[in-house]
Amino acid sequence: MNTLHTIAQVRAAVSRARQEGKRIGMVPTMGNLHAGHIALVEKALQRTDYVVVSIFVNPMQFGPGEDLDSYPRTLAEDQKKLLDVGAHLVFAPTASEMYPEGMEGHTRVSVPVVSEGLCGGSRPGHFEGVATVVSKLLNIVGPDVAVFGQKDYQQLAVIRKMAHDLCLPVQIMGHPTIRAEDGLALSSRNGYLSAEQRAIAPILQRTLQQIAAEVQGGRNDYAQIITEASQRLSDAGMRPDYLDLRNAENLAPVSDDTAELVVLAAAYLGTTRLIDNLEFSRS
Ligand code: PAF
Numbered sequence: 001m002n003t004l005h006t007i008a009q010v011r012a013a014v015s016r017a018r019q020e021g022k023r024i025g026m027v028p029t030m031g032n033l034h035a036g037h038i039a040l041v042e043k044a045l046q047r048t049d050y051v052v053v054s055i056f057v058n059p060m061q062f063g064p065g066e067d068l069d070s071y072p073r074t075l076a077e078d079q080k081k082l083l084d085v086g087a088h089l090v091f092a093p094t095a096s097e098m099y100p101e102g103m104e105g106h107t108r109v110s111v112p113v114v115s116e117g118l119c120g121g122s123r124p125g126h127f128e129g130v131a132t133v134v135s136k137l138l139n140i141v142g143p144d145v146a147v148f149g150q151k152d153y154q155q156l157a158v159i160r161k162m163a164h165d166l167c168l169p170v171q172i173m174g175h176p177t178i179r180a181e182d183g184l185a186l187s188s189r190n191g192y193l194s195a196e197q198r199a200i201a202p203i204l205q206r207t208l209q210q211i212a213a214e215v216q217g218g219r220n221d222y223a224q225i226i227t228e229a230s231q232r233l234s235d236a237g238m239r240p241d242y243l244d245l246r247n248a249e250n251l252a253p254v255s256d257d258t259a260e261l262v263v264l265a266a267a268y269l270g271t272t273r274l275i276d277n278l279e280f281s282r283s
Helices: 007-019 033-048 073-087 118-122 126-140 155-167 188-192 195-200 205-216 221-236
Strands: 003-005 025-029 050-056 089-091 145-149 173-176 238-246 260-269 272-281
Touching: 003 007, 003 050, 007 025, 007 089, 025 033, 025 126, 025 272, 033 050, 033 073, 033 126, 033 173, 050 073, 050 155, 050 188, 073 089, 073 205, 089 126, 118 155, 126 155, 126 195, 155 173, 155 195, 155 260, 188 205, 205 221, 205 238, 205 260, 205 272, 221 238
Parallel strands: 003 089, 025 050, 025 145, 050 089, 145 173
Antiparallel strands: 238 260, 260 272
16 A cells, blocks of 8 residues: 555546546545544445545635634544554645645635535534535545545535535445444544543434434424534533434435434534534434
């Protein structure tokens, strides 16, 4: 397994693999890999012959005051995990390789509607940064299949829409969230939590499960369900950023006709922002 740092080197390596008739898979990441990322790599390995994992903490998707500087960078450990799982190539560019003229005048990819509200509401410009870097990474590698985690539910919806609208010749695949035994969704940001906060964190997923159970039990006073659940999160010591029920397919607001739903949440524990979601059918 090689680690390459330039676009030209990666293009040359992928083109050799293609000449050998291999199907190319890709898993874009920001590194600090955990079992959730490794599951994405395993899925790509099952579906393709040559898997490229990118590791790039993309400055364009971080807002002012967010954790760009403190985001964990653990390339050596990440390389070992990727070698063990059988990935073929790591692409770890620098910011100047990705944005040689800086980000100011850089072309941006914006995906309206689906980027609005939820994380897009709390993190202005975030999804533009994600869509821009993911389209660059897909254009650099040219994979047949790219795999993303469903923990970032809105991100996956944004990327699917972008790939569809821009006619990108890639199949975008989601992979279910990998969780700790107590239900907490695995995330690089869990490493910021103190022991006390880590003990509280699983309440986020439990709250989403309670909301799903209430809707499945026939309640349709959605705003009241959300108000009560937000209060439970606050009582547990979290500061809810958003909590919302949406149509699972297009993230539109729910009505009584919506059959497939998703409940999504972001909440702060101290300064750490955790996100999670739960898809469910009404019956
Ligand atoms: O989900 C992530 O880790 C990032 O948002 C992604 C998709 C790698 C883009 O930087």
